[in-house]
Amino acid sequence: MRVENRLWHSAALGHDMEYRIYGHDGQPVVAFPSQSGRWWDFEGFGMVDAVAHLLEEGRLRLIAADGIDWQSWANGGVPPGDRARRHGDYDRYLADELFPALLDETGREALWLTGCSMGAYHAANAFFRHPDLADGLIAISGLYQPRLFVGDYVDDDVYHHSPLYYLPNLDDAWYLDRYRRAAIVFCIGRGRWEEDCLADHHAMQRALEAKGVPAVFDEWGFDVDHDWPWWRRMLPYWLERLGV
Secondary structure: EEEEEEEEEEEOOOOOEEEEEOOOOEEEEEEEEOOOOOHHHHHHHHOOOOHHOOOOOOOOOEEOOOOOOHHHHOOOOOOHHHHHHHHHHHHHHHHHHHHHHHHHHHHOOOOOEEEEEEHHHHHHHHHHOOOOOOEEEEEOOOOOOOOOOOOOOOOHHHHOOOOOHHHHHHHOOHHHHHHHOOEEEEOOOOOOHHHHHHHHHHHHHHHHHOOOOOOOOEEEEOOOOOHHHHHHHHHHHHHOOOHO
16 A cells, blocks of 8 residues: 655644645545544554555545644633634645645545544535535534534634534535535444534534535444444445445
Protein backbone atom coordinates (compact mmCIF):
# COMPACT_ATOMS: atom_id res chain seq x y z
CA MET A 1 0.00 0.00 0.00
CA ARG A 2 1.35 3.42 -0.92
CA VAL A 3 1.53 5.83 2.03
CA GLU A 4 2.68 9.45 1.70
CA ASN A 5 2.64 12.47 3.99
CA ARG A 6 2.16 16.10 3.01
CA LEU A 7 3.06 19.14 5.12
CA TRP A 8 2.73 22.86 4.38
CA HIS A 9 2.15 26.16 6.10
CA SER A 10 -1.55 27.04 6.18
CA ALA A 11 -2.26 30.70 5.49
CA ALA A 12 -5.78 30.28 6.90
CA LEU A 13 -4.56 28.86 10.21
CA GLY A 14 -1.15 30.51 10.55
CA HIS A 15 0.78 27.30 11.20
CA ASP A 16 1.83 24.06 9.52
CA MET A 17 -0.75 21.39 8.74
CA GLU A 18 -0.05 17.78 7.82
CA TYR A 19 -2.06 14.95 6.31
CA ARG A 20 -1.43 11.41 5.10
CA ILE A 21 -2.58 9.78 1.85
CA TYR A 22 -3.13 6.01 1.67
CA GLY A 23 -3.48 4.16 -1.63
CA HIS A 24 -2.50 4.75 -5.24
CA ASP A 25 -5.84 5.19 -7.04
CA GLY A 26 -9.60 5.15 -6.60
CA GLN A 27 -12.26 7.31 -4.97
CA PRO A 28 -10.60 10.00 -2.80
CA VAL A 29 -12.15 10.09 0.67
CA VAL A 30 -11.06 12.62 3.29
CA ALA A 31 -11.28 11.23 6.84
CA PHE A 32 -11.55 13.66 9.76
CA PRO A 33 -10.33 12.76 13.26
CA SER A 34 -12.63 12.55 16.25
CA GLN A 35 -12.61 15.19 19.01
CA SER A 36 -9.18 16.84 19.40
CA GLY A 37 -7.66 14.02 17.35
CA ARG A 38 -4.83 14.14 14.86
CA TRP A 39 -4.19 12.84 11.37
CA TRP A 40 -2.55 9.65 12.68
CA ASP A 41 -5.60 8.58 14.70
CA PHE A 42 -7.49 7.03 11.80
CA GLU A 43 -4.64 4.58 11.31
CA GLY A 44 -4.03 4.19 15.03
CA PHE A 45 -7.63 3.15 15.71
CA GLY A 46 -7.56 0.54 12.94
CA MET A 47 -9.66 2.35 10.34
CA VAL A 48 -6.98 2.07 7.65
CA ASP A 49 -6.67 -1.66 8.20
CA ALA A 50 -10.46 -1.91 7.97
CA VAL A 51 -10.41 -0.57 4.40
CA ALA A 52 -7.02 -2.01 3.38
CA HIS A 53 -8.53 -4.26 0.71
CA LEU A 54 -10.07 -1.25 -1.03
CA LEU A 55 -6.79 0.65 -0.86
CA GLU A 56 -4.69 -2.23 -2.17
CA GLU A 57 -7.11 -2.88 -5.05
CA GLY A 58 -6.96 0.75 -6.19
CA ARG A 59 -10.62 1.38 -5.39
CA LEU A 60 -9.99 3.94 -2.62
CA ARG A 61 -7.54 6.71 -1.78
CA LEU A 62 -7.93 7.66 1.87
CA ILE A 63 -6.71 11.03 3.09
CA ALA A 64 -6.33 11.35 6.86
CA ALA A 65 -6.80 15.05 7.62
CA ASP A 66 -5.57 16.86 10.70
CA GLY A 67 -7.79 18.78 13.11
CA ILE A 68 -7.57 21.78 15.42
CA ASP A 69 -10.48 21.16 17.84
CA TRP A 70 -8.33 22.15 20.82
CA GLN A 71 -8.01 25.61 19.22
CA SER A 72 -11.70 25.90 18.33
CA TRP A 73 -14.79 24.14 19.69
CA ALA A 74 -12.99 22.26 22.47
CA ASN A 75 -10.97 25.27 23.67
CA GLY A 76 -12.65 26.01 26.99
CA GLY A 77 -10.28 28.89 27.67
CA VAL A 78 -11.88 31.30 25.19
CA PRO A 79 -15.46 32.58 24.68
CA PRO A 80 -17.83 30.62 22.44
CA GLY A 81 -17.73 33.21 19.66
CA ASP A 82 -13.94 32.96 19.47
CA ARG A 83 -14.16 29.17 19.28
CA ALA A 84 -16.56 29.40 16.34
CA ARG A 85 -14.41 31.97 14.55
CA ARG A 86 -11.38 29.73 14.90
CA HIS A 87 -13.38 26.88 13.43
CA GLY A 88 -14.14 29.24 10.54
CA ASP A 89 -10.39 29.47 9.96
CA TYR A 90 -10.28 25.68 9.77
CA ASP A 91 -13.13 25.70 7.27
CA ARG A 92 -11.14 28.13 5.10
CA TYR A 93 -8.14 25.82 5.34
CA LEU A 94 -10.28 22.97 4.03
CA ALA A 95 -12.02 24.89 1.25
CA ASP A 96 -9.14 27.05 0.05
CA GLU A 97 -6.11 24.86 0.69
CA LEU A 98 -6.60 21.17 1.47
CA PHE A 99 -9.51 20.23 -0.78
CA PRO A 100 -8.18 22.02 -3.90
CA ALA A 101 -4.76 20.41 -3.38
CA LEU A 102 -6.34 16.96 -3.13
CA LEU A 103 -8.48 17.48 -6.21
CA ASP A 104 -5.43 18.57 -8.15
CA GLU A 105 -3.37 15.60 -6.96
CA THR A 106 -6.07 12.99 -7.59
CA GLY A 107 -7.40 14.48 -10.81
CA ARG A 108 -10.97 14.17 -9.53
CA GLU A 109 -13.74 16.76 -9.70
CA ALA A 110 -14.99 16.17 -6.15
CA LEU A 111 -14.08 14.40 -2.93
CA TRP A 112 -15.99 12.25 -0.49
CA LEU A 113 -15.82 13.04 3.23
CA THR A 114 -16.11 10.83 6.29
CA GLY A 115 -15.49 10.78 10.02
CA CYS A 116 -16.65 9.23 13.28
CA SER A 117 -18.08 11.05 16.30
CA MET A 118 -16.81 14.64 16.04
CA GLY A 119 -15.14 13.66 12.78
CA ALA A 120 -18.66 13.10 11.45
CA TYR A 121 -19.52 16.69 12.39
CA HIS A 122 -16.49 17.98 10.50
CA ALA A 123 -17.28 15.83 7.47
CA ALA A 124 -20.95 16.86 7.40
CA ASN A 125 -20.32 20.56 7.94
CA ALA A 126 -17.65 20.67 5.23
CA PHE A 127 -19.88 18.72 2.84
CA PHE A 128 -22.93 20.90 3.33
CA ARG A 129 -20.90 24.13 3.14
CA HIS A 130 -18.86 23.12 0.08
CA PRO A 131 -20.88 20.82 -2.19
CA ASP A 132 -18.88 22.08 -5.17
CA LEU A 133 -15.81 20.36 -3.69
CA ALA A 134 -17.39 17.24 -2.16
CA ASP A 135 -20.16 15.05 -3.58
CA GLY A 136 -20.15 12.21 -1.07
CA LEU A 137 -20.58 11.92 2.69
CA ILE A 138 -20.42 9.01 5.12
CA ALA A 139 -21.06 10.47 8.59
CA ILE A 140 -20.81 7.97 11.44
CA SER A 141 -22.19 8.53 14.97
CA GLY A 142 -22.00 12.31 14.91
CA LEU A 143 -23.42 15.41 16.54
CA TYR A 144 -24.32 18.07 13.98
CA GLN A 145 -24.44 21.17 16.17
CA PRO A 146 -21.97 22.41 18.82
CA ARG A 147 -24.14 22.70 21.95
CA LEU A 148 -21.84 20.27 23.75
CA PHE A 149 -19.18 22.99 23.60
CA VAL A 150 -21.01 26.34 23.50
CA GLY A 151 -24.38 25.54 25.08
CA ASP A 152 -27.21 27.69 23.76
CA TYR A 153 -24.88 30.45 22.56
CA VAL A 154 -25.48 31.30 18.89
CA ASP A 155 -23.94 34.03 16.75
CA ASP A 156 -23.42 34.18 12.99
CA ASP A 157 -20.27 32.04 13.15
CA VAL A 158 -21.85 29.38 15.34
CA TYR A 159 -24.97 29.32 13.17
CA HIS A 160 -23.12 28.98 9.87
CA HIS A 161 -21.04 26.07 11.15
CA SER A 162 -23.95 24.13 12.66
CA PRO A 163 -25.69 21.98 10.02
CA LEU A 164 -28.77 21.43 12.18
CA TYR A 165 -29.15 25.20 12.52
CA TYR A 166 -28.64 26.29 8.92
CA LEU A 167 -30.07 23.38 6.91
CA PRO A 168 -33.72 23.86 7.95
CA ASN A 169 -33.55 27.48 6.73
CA LEU A 170 -31.59 26.80 3.54
CA ASP A 171 -33.54 27.44 0.34
CA ASP A 172 -30.68 28.23 -2.07
CA ALA A 173 -31.04 25.96 -5.12
CA TRP A 174 -27.27 26.12 -5.76
CA TYR A 175 -26.73 24.10 -2.58
CA LEU A 176 -29.85 21.95 -2.61
CA ASP A 177 -29.41 20.78 -6.20
CA ARG A 178 -25.88 19.63 -5.41
CA TYR A 179 -26.99 17.82 -2.27
CA ARG A 180 -29.65 16.01 -4.26
CA ARG A 181 -27.04 14.68 -6.71
CA ALA A 182 -24.62 13.54 -4.00
CA ALA A 183 -24.14 10.24 -2.17
CA ILE A 184 -25.12 10.87 1.47
CA VAL A 185 -25.09 8.33 4.29
CA PHE A 186 -25.58 8.81 8.02
CA CYS A 187 -24.83 5.66 9.99
CA ILE A 188 -25.15 5.08 13.74
CA GLY A 189 -25.62 2.41 16.38
CA ARG A 190 -28.29 2.25 19.07
CA GLY A 191 -26.05 1.03 21.87
CA ARG A 192 -24.10 2.71 24.65
CA TRP A 193 -23.12 6.37 24.39
CA GLU A 194 -25.18 6.97 21.25
CA GLU A 195 -28.22 8.70 22.82
CA ASP A 196 -27.30 12.30 21.96
CA CYS A 197 -25.98 11.31 18.56
CA LEU A 198 -29.22 9.43 17.81
CA ALA A 199 -31.18 12.60 18.52
CA ASP A 200 -29.07 14.53 16.01
CA HIS A 201 -29.25 11.63 13.54
CA HIS A 202 -33.05 11.84 13.60
CA ALA A 203 -33.02 15.64 13.44
CA MET A 204 -30.77 15.48 10.38
CA GLN A 205 -33.12 12.98 8.76
CA ARG A 206 -36.06 15.35 9.26
CA ALA A 207 -34.08 18.32 7.94
CA LEU A 208 -32.99 16.61 4.72
CA GLU A 209 -36.38 15.01 4.09
CA ALA A 210 -37.99 18.44 4.41
CA LYS A 211 -35.66 19.74 1.68
CA GLY A 212 -36.20 16.78 -0.64
CA VAL A 213 -32.58 15.65 -0.32
CA PRO A 214 -32.16 11.88 -0.74
CA ALA A 215 -29.98 10.34 1.95
CA VAL A 216 -29.56 7.01 3.72
CA PHE A 217 -30.09 6.98 7.49
CA ASP A 218 -28.81 3.63 8.72
CA GLU A 219 -29.31 2.54 12.33
CA TRP A 220 -27.52 -0.56 13.59
CA GLY A 221 -28.51 -2.63 16.61
CA PHE A 222 -28.85 -1.96 20.32
CA ASP A 223 -25.53 -3.76 20.87
CA VAL A 224 -23.71 -1.30 18.57
CA ASP A 225 -21.87 1.20 20.75
CA HIS A 226 -20.34 4.60 20.06
CA ASP A 227 -16.86 3.13 19.64
CA TRP A 228 -14.17 2.28 17.13
CA PRO A 229 -14.76 -1.49 16.84
CA TRP A 230 -18.17 -0.76 15.30
CA TRP A 231 -16.94 2.15 13.20
CA ARG A 232 -14.33 -0.19 11.72
CA ARG A 233 -17.26 -2.25 10.39
CA MET A 234 -19.47 0.64 9.29
CA LEU A 235 -17.02 2.48 7.07
CA PRO A 236 -16.02 -0.40 4.74
CA TYR A 237 -19.63 -1.60 4.68
CA TRP A 238 -20.86 1.72 3.33
CA LEU A 239 -17.93 2.35 1.02
CA GLU A 240 -18.65 -0.93 -0.68
CA ARG A 241 -22.41 -0.35 -0.74
CA LEU A 242 -21.76 2.97 -2.50
CA GLY A 243 -19.70 1.27 -5.17
CA VAL A 244 -16.13 1.99 -4.08
